[in-house]
Amino acid sequence: MNPVLSCTDLRIEIDGRPVVDGTSLSIAAGETLALVGESGCGKSMTALGLIRLLPDAARLTGGRIDLQGDRLDQLSERQMNRLRGNRLAMIFQEPVASLDPLMPVGRQIAEALGRDTDMTRAAVDAKVQEFLIRVGIDRPEVRARQYPFQLSGGMCQRVMIAMAMIRQPILLIADEPTTALDVTIQKQILQLMAALRRETGSAVLLITHDMGVVSESADRVAVMYAGRIVETGSVAQVFAGPRHPYTAMLLRTIPRLDGPRKVALPAIAGAVPDIRDWPQGCRFHPRCPLATDRCRSEAPPLTDVTPDHRTACWHHDRIASDLP
Amino acid sequence: MTQPIVSVQDLKVHFPIRSGILERVTDHVRAVDGVSFDLMPGKTVAIVGESGSGKSTTGYAVMGMQDPTEGRVLIDGKDRAAMSGPERMETMRRLQIVFQDPASALNPRMSAGDSIAEPLQIHRIGTARDRRAKVAALLDLVGLPQSSAGRLPREFSGGQKQRIVIARALALDPQAVICDEAVSALDVSIQSQILNLLLELQSRLGLAYIFISHDLSVVRHIADDILVMQAGKVVEKGRTDDIFHAPRHRYTRQLLAAVPRL
Numbered sequence: 001m002n003p004v005l006s007c008t009d010l011r012i013e014i015d016g017r018p019v020v021d022g023t024s025l026s027i028a029a030g031e032t033l034a035l036v037g038e039s040g041c042g043k044s045m046t047a048l049g050l051i052r053l054l055p056d057a058a059r060l061t062g063g064r065i066d067l068q069g070d071r072l073d074q075l076s077e078r079q080m081n082r083l084r085g086n087r088l089a090m091i092f093q094e095p096v097a098s099l100d101p102l103m104p105v106g107r108q109i110a111e112a113l114g115r116d117t118d119m120t121r122a123a124v125d126a127k128v129q130e131f132l133i134r135v136g137i138d139r140p141e142v143r144a145r146q147y148p149f150q151l152s153g154g155m156c157q158r159v160m161i162a163m164a165m166i167r168q169p170i171l172l173i174a175d176e177p178t179t180a181l182d183v184t185i186q187k188q189i190l191q192l193m194a195a196l197r198r199e200t201g202s203a204v205l206l207i208t209h210d211m212g213v214v215s216e217s218a219d220r221v222a223v224m225y226a227g228r229i230v231e232t233g234s235v236a237q238v239f240a241g242p243r244h245p246y247t248a249m250l251l252r253t254i255p256r257l258d259g260p261r262k263v264a265l266p267a268i269a270g271a272v273p274d275i276r277d278w279p280q281g282c283r284f285h286p287r288c289p290l291a292t293d294r295c296r297s298e299a300p301p302l303t304d305v306t307p308d309h310r311t312a313c314w315h316h317d318r319i320a321s322d323l324p
Numbered sequence: 325m326t327q328p329i330v331s332v333q334d335l336k337v338h339f340p341i342r343s344g345i346l347e348r349v350t351d352h353v354r355a356v357d358g359v360s361f362d363l364m365p366g367k368t369v370a371i372v373g374e375s376g377s378g379k380s381t382t383g384y385a386v387m388g389m390q391d392p393t394e395g396r397v398l399i400d401g402k403d404r405a406a407m408s409g410p411e412r413m414e415t416m417r418r419l420q421i422v423f424q425d426p427a428s429a430l431n432p433r434m435s436a437g438d439s440i441a442e443p444l445q446i447h448r449i450g451t452a453r454d455r456r457a458k459v460a461a462l463l464d465l466v467g468l469p470q471s472s473a474g475r476l477p478r479e480f481s482g483g484q485k486q487r488i489v490i491a492r493a494l495a496l497d498p499q500a501v502i503c504d505e506a507v508s509a510l511d512v513s514i515q516s517q518i519l520n521l522l523l524e525l526q527s528r529l530g531l532a533y534i535f536i537s538h539d540l541s542v543v544r545h546i547a548d549d550i551l552v553m554q555a556g557k558v559v560e561k562g563r564t565d566d567i568f569h570a571p572r573h574r575y576t577r578q579l580l581a582a583v584p585r586l
């Protein structure tokens with residue numbers, strides 16, 4: 001099946017330093033791909049690069065981005081703008097900051113319908129209210145007239161989702177959509193996003209640092225470390241049998257609800273490297289118990305383990321047996 | 325029987341809501357509304373709940389950073405409200421707090437060593453030389469090289485900064501540390517390092533923790549007892565195993581059901 005979105009060898013630099021270093025990914029219609037990693041790994045930069053919303057300091061320096069027939073890396077700013085308001089939708093971590101504080105939320109949702117709609121005012125209002133109900137907001141006629149400050153964070157995120165949904169986007173990019181929310185609200189928002197995906201057939205790129213969220217709501221996962229994708233595959237395969245030491249250790253280090261209590265967790269030594277001094281070779285090698293001379297000098301490429309599972313590790317056969 | 329280090333008895337913290345031009349008090353936010361628990365030496369009591377549940381305010385009241393509206397906080401059996409100034413100062417030595425964001429908890433212009441020694445200076449403990457030796461021992465304890473003492477916060481990663489904050493909290497040899505979302509802002513791979521450090525310090529120094537967190541997996545890992553708070557009230561309280569195996573309150577069950585499983 002043709003992917004909705006694909007990018008190859010995406011490169012983004014800040015002040016001449018690569019922050020995203022040759023990232024490739026693709027998402028099919030109706031599929032959720034989770035891009036997961038720790039702070040500074042380049043996951044948000046990748047997403048912003050895909051939709052060409054990079055901050056001023058950052059530059060897209062290479063790579064090809066295809067969105068159903070459009071080369072996003074080559075479109076003009078004007079064409080990009082039309083696309084963003086139309087076939088692309090985004091939701092971010094801070095829903096309150098993403099909304100216009102001086103405009104009632106109902107009008108913001110109506111705006112998402114686009115200027116060129118030929119619907120009457122009453123029809124637009126009805127549609128806005130219909131979507132407010134669909135994202136689980138009671139008394140839509142009252143809520144539509146309220147301002148973001150009058151709603152809770154969870155409710156603002158629902159409004160953002162309504163705005164995304166009403167456009168029927170082919171691609172939804174959600175950058176840490178539930179990180180600022182309480183767990184019970186997080187669960188509702190993730191369920192809503194799943195419903196949105198089912199109804200519209202959108203492809204979803206979910207950016208998160210939370211492995212639990214990945215395991216519950218994504219079909220495929222791409223794990224990023226220091227600007228590169230180190231492992232990618234179906235969530236089932238990657239979680240059941242990770243083939244990169246970073247993924248494997250990350251999964252083990254998180255306290256589990258069914259794990260032993262009050263004992264030392266298998267920790268990953270060291271810290272995420274600073275972008276100013278990313279290590280040579282495999283960037284995980286200083287923290288990796290399996291590292292050899294080859295890892296220190298030569299960066300491993302992403303290679304197939306199975307048809308839908310790729311890893312960038314010279315020692316991927318040894319993960320299960322030799323990782324302490 | 326051993327005496328609890330901290331005993332919180334029917335604690336209430338209410339904030340007035342003022343309205344109108346006269347700013348009359350028209351109502352109260354019941355941030356903490358009748359919380360009781362004991363913290364025994366060497367044990368960990370976790371307070372879990374969602375934002376606005378009152379878990380942090382409870383911690384602040386225990387620390388003495390927030391006066392209770394009603395109820396009592398006993399430190400080593402003594403009511404804080406009845407203490408003299410010097411006595412309060414003394415209890416501050418025994419009780420320390422670590423916050424969520426280590427970057428904002430450290431003075432960016434002060435070296436790690438000076439930050440760690442500051443509580444000793446404030447309490448006028450030891451000579452300059454004693455203090456340097458203590459700083460070196462504390463850096464060791466939290467797993468940082470002694471050469472870190474002269475470096476500024478910006479030279480450290482997030483996890484290392486939290487180690488410095490923990491070293492500073494331990495400078496006065498406290499009996500208990502309040503950890504207010506102390507691992508929540510850290511990366512996953514760093515979070516487990518700090519959790520391991522907290523467990524190790526507990527077994528080596530016999531520390532007690534009040535562990536305030538929204539993360540149930542983390543709380544289950546570290547706590548002996550748990551209080552589940554909702555809207556200022558403790559809705560359930562018990563041994564960690566019991567709360568996770570057989571939650572009795574509907575809200576606890578909701579919280580547990582909402583945790584994404586790996």
